[in-house]
Amino acid sequence: MGYPGTTLDKVNQDAQTFAQWKVDMLKLDGCYSLLADTCNLWRNYDDIQDSWRSVLSILDWFVDHQDILQPVAGPGHWNDPDMLLIGNFGLSFDQAQAQMALWTVLAAPLFMSTDLRAMSARNMDILQNPLMIKINQDPLGIQGRRILKEKSYIEVYMRPLVGYSYALVFFSRRTDMPYHYRSSLAQLNFTGSGLHEAQNVYTGDVISGLRTETNFTVVINPSGVVMWYLYPVRNLGSPQQ
Known part of the structure; x- marks a missing residue:
């Protein structure tokens, strides 16, 4: 019987069949170029x-x-x-x-x-x-990246999102105990005079009044994360609405 699937000489035929069946997705291995x-x-x-x-x-x-x-x-x-x-x-x-x-x-x-x-x-x-x-599912579709690797075995990942917002992941590779990681947006290479809020994606807690120079501390469990949804509140150089 062989394995289920398709072969290169039958791809078009099989694709039409799957389309007629209203299949949502096909997974093909070994596509290369x-x-x-x-x-x-x-x-x-x-x-x-x-x-x-x-x-x-x-x-x-x-x-x-x-x-x-x-x-x-x-x-x-x-x-x-x-x-x-x-x-x-x-x-x-x-x-x-x-x-x-x-x-x-x-x-x-x-x-x-x-x-x-x-x-x-x-x-x-x-x-x-x-x-x-x-x-x-952010509409910009930008893939995030690691922006910081600390000697303390803490890593920081960042993904830009719509509306000048960001996803930040503070990730611990430690295996011993929860780690108190102290940083600021400036240390994460954020610039400008804007005011931000950060919502913890898992707990829902919100940190308000974050400026680039504001120090904060996150407590990260071993092999765990703290994830923030960081969004601007207003630009300090602009009049309040």
Whole structure:
């Protein structure tokens, strides 16, 4: 019988058949240079496995190649770091939150690979987080990147969003204890005199009155994240509305 799927000499015929069946999506492996004109997304690097080690391996590859990968991503053409493992067995709760946040800031397609019938309520909350999905589906479609790697094993990722807003992910690679990370928008290379607010994507807490020079502290669990939706309130040089 062989494997299900299609072959190069039957691609057009099979595509028409799938279209008639109103299939939402086709996944083709091994497209190589043929993909650019016809595919909306492409898998990069190794297949993901149900382990934190596998997630980190894929993340490391994306970071190592972010200067190449970021420019080719955008509406209609996406880099795909593979499936979300949330709800399976290989990730802790903090690691599940981390994968969702990091995949979102990388503008990754959010495909789940889990048994929805057996998923816990808190894992379902991760996957159905409205603000997270809003950020992932941002119309600009810009892929985020790592902007800072600290000696303390804390990394910061940033993704530009519509309305001069940003997604910020503070990610801990530590394995010992929660870490109090102190920084400011200026240290993250933000400029200008604007006033910002930051909403914690997971807790909903809002930090108001953030200027570029304002110091803040986030407490990040080992192998976990704190994710902010950062948005401007007003420009300090402009009159209040």
